Amino acid sequence: MSDQKKQEKKNEDNQPEQESRRRFLKNSGLVAGGIVGGGLLGSFIGNPFTKDITTSNKDERPKKEFTETRMFFTRFEDFYVLEAAVERIYPEDGNGPGAIGLGVPYFIDKQLAGPYGSNKFDYMKGPVQEVKVASSYQTLMSRGEVFIEGIRKLNAESLRSQDAKFYDLEGEQQDEILKAMEAGEIGLRGVKGPTFFNLLRQMTIEGAYADPLYGGNKNMMGWKMKEHPGIRPGYSDLIEEEKFQIIERMSLKDYQG
Template identity: 40%
Template sequence: MADSKKEPPHQPRDESRRKFLKYSGTAIGGVVVGGVIGGLIGANGKNGKTEETPPAQPDTGKPAQAAERDFNQALMFFNQDQFLAAEAAAERIYPKDDSGPGAKELGVAFFIDHQMASSYGLNGREYMSPPFYKSEATQGYQLSFKRRELIALGLDALNTYSNDKLQKAFPDLAPEDQDKVLGDFEKDAVNLKGVPASTFFSYFLNLTIEGVYADPLYGGNKNMGGWRMRNFPGNQMSYTNDIEKDEFVKMEPLSLSDHLEIG
């Protein structure tokens, strides 16, 4: 006897893909987390039954809203003391004011931490073997230290110098005292092992500014707050609808992660 059951109607590719992402894991920054584990999350555990799967949300055509918890804000290199020192120092370099958030709110210390954990922090694309010769200022980074070693050394020195001079760790100092300590590093009034203190200060200052304005995909510029202060549109796919307009067009900024597509 012929089977009287009818096959379910064919679903469009986009709809089925959305369901796959929804029920097999969570898309975070363009990476699917969960896989098989995600498929087990819905299991009730009682009588071996599973909960009914909720219907897929309609596609509004707008970028997905950021999760309430930012999983990009996780330490990869710093220890806790180094991270807190980096967070406090970055906030003094780029403080919160009436124009917008400061470095702490923008997650700049996480950006720096992630950079130091990467190949960039290890000087992965640079020749770092001796002999070492005195370099010219125009030659860029020429230290025998890897970048992560320089930053870790400087952050540890911030706390040591603050404790020796003011009996408090750098993050615990009053803002005006933090400024004085940073000023001492900038003026080479602090003795670091094998490197001028001003070199650390200059490099950390540059990293702070980069963290304020880099794409949020890299850990800083949280919620694109740095871009919003500058009315910077971020990574738009096209300007064809606005390029001929005479007036300034203010756009909602987009991150690289808004354009990532899986499948």
């Protein structure tokens, strides 16, 4: 058999395989831009230019805790002052984490970013009475505005009296400034010092013990320190038990699948 006939014979033998491959490429869209154009279809059927698809598509990045993102405080310095202040109100000790470890600053940040921080559902018209009770909220400023004024005044007073930023002071020095704020010895614009301090303390405690869904009480550690079972629908299965029952803590997150 001549060389020409041998080549023709070889081409005829390979023709079914070539037709099959051509049909596959046409139907899959690879020729029309599957691989070249970005590979949307190629990602479904497999990319021949990728050695290890499983490895390349695997996300090695650590999971982020999206509750720990700022929504209200736009200045880092304001948030650092807030962290230092709430940690002095609810410090870490042998029982467990303090306000920072429990995520209280982020809880406060999220509360101030919403309707609570803007006093959306509160009556905010005058007249404003003189503050007689520490828990009384008497100001035309929103809670968000009160926090910005109070936090920045803490820092300004720290710079004035200690020549250092509030979050750089020792704990005892921070306490002195907070006590002066609570006593009304530090003047604020549009709001009394005790009003700001009471709001700061109230929201610190709320952040330590509120449901983790709202950004505080991280890992339900606040409840753990109080031996609180969390948010449960009922105790009918335990009410007749004679022994003390230690039950698993549950958050509102546990009911959302």
